[in-house]
Amino acid sequence: MEETKKLFCGKCMVEMLPAPTGFSYLGHAFRTDVLRCPSCGQVFIPESLAKGRMAEVETTLEDK
Amino acid sequence: MDEIRRMIKDRCMEKEEPFCASVCPFHLDVREFIARMRRGAFNTAFRLFSNTTGFPAIVAALCPEPCAAVCPRGTVDAPVQLNLLEKAAVAYAANTKPNSYNLPPKKGRIAVVGAGLSGLGCALRLANRKYRVDVYERSGRVGGRLWDEMDPEIFLADIRLQFSNEEYGLFLDHAVETLEPLRARYDAIYVATGSGGDAFGLTCENDGLEGIPWASRLPGVFLGGALLGASSMEALSQGLKASLCIEDYLKTGAMRSAETLPPTRMRQAPEAIVRTPVVLPADGALSTKEEAVAEAARCIRCRCDACVRHCGLMRSYSKFPGRIAEEVEITITPGTLDGNGTVATRLIASCNQCGLCAEVCPERIDMGEFLRASHQAMREKGAMPQAFHDFWLRDMEFANSERASLPAPPPGGASCTRIFFPGCQLGASDPRYVTESYRFLLGLEPGVALRLGCCGAPAVWAGDMELHRRVRERILDDWRSLGSPQMIMACPTCLEMFARYIPEIDCAPLVDVLAASGHPPAERVNGEVVSVFDPCASRNRPESQRAARSLVREAGYELAPLPYEGKRAQCCSYGGQIDIAAPKYARRLAEQRSKDGEAPYVVYCSNCRDVFAHAGKPTRHILDVFFGLNGWNAAPPTFDERRKRRESMKTDLVQEFWPDMELREKEEIMENRKSIVISPELREKMNRERLLEEDALDVIEECERSGRRIWDPSAERFFGCKEIGYMTQWVEYASSPEGYALFNTYAHRMKIEREDAPHGRN
Numbered sequence: 122m123e124e125t126k127k128l129f130c131g132k133c134m135v136e137m138l139p140a141p142t143g144f145s146y147l148g149h150a151f152r153t154d155v156l157r158c159p160s161c162g163q164v165f166i167p168e169s170l171a172k173g174r175m176a177e178v179e180t181t182l183e184d185k
Numbered sequence: 186m187d188e189i190r191r192m193i194k195d196r197c198m199e200k201e202e203p204f205c206a207s208v209c210p211f212h213l214d215v216r217e218f219i220a221r222m223r224r225g226a227f228n229t230a231f232r233l234f235s236n237t238t239g240f241p242a243i244v245a246a247l248c249p250e251p252c253a254a255v256c257p258r259g260t261v262d263a264p265v266q267l268n269l270l271e272k273a274a275v276a277y278a279a280n281t282k283p284n285s286y287n288l289p290p291k292k293g294r295i296a297v298v299g300a301g302l303s304g305l306g307c308a309l310r311l312a313n314r315k316y317r318v319d320v321y322e323r324s325g326r327v328g329g330r331l332w333d334e335m336d337p338e339i340f341l342a343d344i345r346l347q348f349s350n351e352e353y354g355l356f357l358d359h360a361v362e363t364l365e366p367l368r369a370r371y372d373a374i375y376v377a378t379g380s381g382g383d384a385f386g387l388t389c390e391n392d393g394l395e396g397i398p399w400a401s402r403l404p405g406v407f408l409g410g411a412l413l414g415a416s417s418m419e420a421l422s423q424g425l426k427a428s429l430c431i432e433d434y435l436k437t438g439a440m441r442s443a444e445t446l447p448p449t450r451m452r453q454a455p456e457a458i459v460r461t462p463v464v465l466p467a468d469g470a471l472s473t474k475e476e477a478v479a480e481a482a483r484c485i486r487c488r489c490d491a492c493v494r495h496c497g498l499m500r501s502y503s504k505f506p507g508r509i510a511e512e513v514e515i516t517i518t519p520g521t522l523d524g525n526g527t528v529a530t531r532l533i534a535s536c537n538q539c540g541l542c543a544e545v546c547p548e549r550i551d552m553g554e555f556l557r558a559s560h561q562a563m564r565e566k567g568a569m570p571q572a573f574h575d576f577w578l579r580d581m582e583f584a585n586s587e588r589a590s591l592p593a594p595p596p597g598g599a600s601c602t603r604i605f606f607p608g609c610q611l612g613a614s615d616p617r618y619v620t621e622s623y624r625f626l627l628g629l630e631p632g633v634a635l636r637l638g639c640c641g642a643p644a645v646w647a648g649d650m651e652l653h654r655r656v657r658e659r660i661l662d663d664w665r666s667l668g669s670p671q672m673i674m675a676c677p678t679c680l681e682m683f684a685r686y687i688p689e690i691d692c693a694p695l696v697d698v699l700a701a702s703g704h705p706p707a708e709r710v711n712g713e714v715v716s717v718f719d720p721c722a723s724r725n726r727p728e729s730q731r732a733a734r735s736l737v738r739e740a741g742y743e744l745a746p747l748p749y750e751g752k753r754a755q756c757c758s759y760g761g762q763i764d765i766a767a768p769k770y771a772r773r774l775a776e777q778r779s780k781d782g783e784a785p786y787v788v789y790c791s792n793c794r795d796v797f798a799h800a801g802k803p804t805r806h807i808l809d810v811f812f813g814l815n816g817w818n819a820a821p822p823t824f825d826e827r828r829k830r831r832e833s834m835k836t837d838l839v840q841e842f843w844p845d846m847e848l849r850e851k852e853e854i855m856e857n858r859k860s861i862v863i864s865p866e867l868r869e870k871m872n873r874e875r876l877l878e879e880d881a882l883d884v885i886e887e888c889e890r891s892g893r894r895i896w897d898p899s900a901e902r903f904f905g906c907k908e909i910g911y912m913t914q915w916v917e918y919a920s921s922p923e924g925y926a927l928f929n930t931y932a933h934r935m936k937i938e939r940e941d942a943p944h945g946r947n
Contacts, residue, residue: 131894131903143938147570150938164937165895165904166915171933179934183570184531 128165130158137165144175147182186558189551190510196548198451198489199505205252205267205487207449210422211237211244215252215267216488222270222481225474231278234271239306239425241281242343245271246335247417257453257487263463265484266472273477285350288315293435296321296371298361301329302417303377303410305344306424311431312351319354319371321361329379334417364406373431376401377410377424384412396445398427405434407442452547453487491545492552497755497774498536499552506552513559517566527568533559534573535767537760537774538646539721544752557648564648571911572934573766574647576875579910580827581643584609585656589831590638592663595631596842601667602632603693608676609639613827614791614806615819616834621812622675622695623838629702634667635842636660637835640679641686646761657687664690673698675808677722677729677790678760696789699811700732706740707813714743716782718797718804719754720790727751733789733807740810745784759792765875775800785817795821823872828879858882859924871930880909881930884916902928913937 128137137156142164144151156165166175201207205215214233221230231241238244248268256264275281293316297304300322308318326332331340361367364385367374375398376385387401387408398409407430409415409423426443433441464480466472472480492506493499499509512529519527536556543551563569583589589609595601605626612619619637626633641656664672674680675695683692717737723729730751734744749755758764758774779786779802788794789807797804803817822830839846861882863871871878888894888905895904897917906915913936917929 126897126899128904129896129898131888131896131905132892134896137895144935145938146935147568163893163895166906166913166933166937168915168929168931171915171931175933175935179572185527 133160189555193506193510197506201451202449203487204255208251210418213237216486219484227277231274240343243340245275261458273472290315293372296367296374299377300327301379303420303424306421307375307427310428312353321356321359323360373405375427376408380411382412396443400440400442492542495545496542535763537756539756561648575910577643577762581639584639593635599631601634604634604672606636606672608679611791612834618808640682677720681722694729697732706811710741714784716745716747716784718786718788719750721754721756747782757793757796825878862926
């Protein structure tokens with residue numbers, strides 16, 4: 122998944138733009154910028170993020 | 186769990202001294218001394234020896250080697266020649282000068298009565314700590330009975346050297362007639378007047394039950410050495426200890442005798458000691474450096490470490506039970522409110538539950554059960570990551586759902602005599618394992634009912650005992666409704682689970698039934714060599730282990746033994762379903778196990794079969810041999826195939842044996858849903874990451890239904906996600922003539938916050 126290409130919300134048909142989003146895991150909550158629909162708030166997580174930074178944080182929290 | 190924790194604390198022998206150190210008057214840390222000697226580190230070996238004994242040259246010359254009598258090597262070839270090693274350490278250390286400690290002077294003043302080895306040892310250690318010490322000696326020379334025992338040049342030089350950095354008073358030709366004047370001038374006194382010397386009327390306060398030196402009834406006055414019957418080495422050791430008793434008194438005012446250490450409880454693990462000839466000095470007196478290193482290498486450094494040597498987990502973490510118990514304790518009951526410090530979570534979730542630890546432990550400490558109970562405690566607190574077991578719990582849910590489970594009476598209305606319980610993974614591995622076995626059993630007796638489903642092991646391994654209780658109740662209901670007959674179990678894990686959690690059901694292992702049937706295996710080979718890999722769950726089932734071997738031999742195979750089998754069976758890596766929590770460790774275990782024997786394996790657990798097949802080891806299930814099914818290199822099924830096989834197996838069995846049985850609506854069956862096109866590469870990735878085709882289809886259908894999807898115009902594809910269990914699964918897809926084309930799928934454990942993105946959540 123190339124992170125630079127344009128993606129659109131399939132519902133609102135507006136371009137997805139980086140916006141702060143909340144995540145939680147094992148009782149810890151945090152916010153970070155990911156692509157979202159400015160209109161309905163739908164979020165997009167690319168595989169590079171899911172398997173990269175997110176997986177790292179998941180492992181860190183599991184071993185904390 | 187508390188009981189095992191207590192056992193670990195009270196009975197684990199990891200910290201017990203080795204036999205040699207236990208009988209050494211100085212309790213020399215022989216393991217460490219040897220470790221230094223065997224790498225030729227004479228300086229540091231000497232330093233350890235010197236710090237322990239006070240007068241290294243004297244001890245090396247006089248030590249009568251009580252260790253030799255208890256060295257386990259003595260029963261095989263010859264005890265390790267520790268005294269020769271001590272002499273070599275003294276001879277080859279480049280620097281034998283005592284350390285000089287730049288400490289401020291301390292307040293206490295101590296008198297030592299007697300300048301023999303015991304008194305000098307006490308004086309040396311107190312002077313090292315910068316107390317003011319005065320030694321009073323009746324005769325005109327120091328050394329006491331050393332003059333009768335060794336070359337005065339050596340001991341006088343050693344005494345001079347050891348005191349060379351210290352200031353102390355030495356009063357020769359000074360007989361002490363009574364202690365009163367000394368008590369007035371000194372804060373403490375050590376009486377070491379030698380064999381037949383004056384005890385000043387003092388006796389031990391505790392009838393000799395305490396260790397030596399004794400604390401007398403006079404505050405600050407301690408007695409020890411040859412005065413109380415000690416040998417030279419014991420006398421010196423007591424003198425060193427007296428310095429500690431005196432310091433304790435000066436600091437706390439308490440009069441305490443030295444502690445007597447109980448004899449070691451150490452038990453040498455029953456490992457063969459390899460016969461290695463003793464290395465004696467060629468010149469008959471002093472070993473060369475090479476000789477000393479070679480002799481040190483003979484030491485097996487006795488330690489009770491059977492658990493760490495045999496258990497893959499404890500070896501991998503290099504942790505003994507005591508340490509694990511401590512880490513588990515702080516993990517289950519963390520000291521901070523937000524749960525920081527749950528250090529052992531992954532360790533707890535990485536135990537195969539195979540039971541080998543308890544088998545090899547001389548005290549039978551069951552670390553597996555300890556970790557299982559810890560897992561349960563973590564689960565009950567909600568502190569165990571759900572993702573570690575979610576996939577397998579959903580697999581169990583599937584196996585026990587209408588799609589794959591079945592309680593069915595004996596076909597054709599025969600009255601029920603037994604129930605066949607193949608277990609949920611046998612048919613997933615190959616449906617013929619179940620269908621052929623069932624046909625065979627019906628051939629033996631027509632009254633065999635069939636119960637397809639899961640035994641509940643995944644719930645036990647996930648620590649979810651409430652879930653397990655529900656599975657158990659259903660099994661019991663079905664069993665009772667069929668008249669509570671014996672159950673024939675194909676899976677050793679199911680059998681183990683039943684024996685432990687549903688003991689009211691009488692069970693017979695399938696492999697035993699096959700061997701007792703008198704039917705020969707379907708195939709016959711001519712002396713090919715194989716190894717029978719016993720599943721860990723067969724540990725306490727010698728009959729099954731014999732039955733499996735007899736079937737394999739009957740098929741014409743020769744058997745090659747494995748290092749771990751029978752009572753010492755080890756897990757293939759499947760047990761505990763640890764592969765999500767510890768994927769690398771699980772993979773390493775499987776590879777190691779598959780290399781334990783060179784010959785192909787015959788197994789009688791389908792999980793072992795699939796694990797070894799995955800690791801590339803030529804392996805067959807005993808049912809392959811008995812019914813002539815798969816060859817040595819049959820590919821392991823993917824997770825998608827495992828589901829489809831169970832689903833179609835149920836349908837096929839019902840059609841064959843219970844044609845009148847009403848099956849549920851067909852639409853729910855995977856075959857009847859919209860189809861989804863997946864490339865072989867993506868299938869392989871999905872199998873590796875445990876992402877199921879039917880879950881991907883669920884996600885796509887959810888995206889299509891809700892319209893919540895993301896459009897990528899450059900590729901003309903959609904992205905979307907849905908929470909599947911405790912995971913959030915993403916798909917990249919497009920519509921296709923068959924239904925959908927799936928281009929990619931991936932998942933993460935983190936949740937996207939509900940208020941931020943309500944997609945796909947129920």
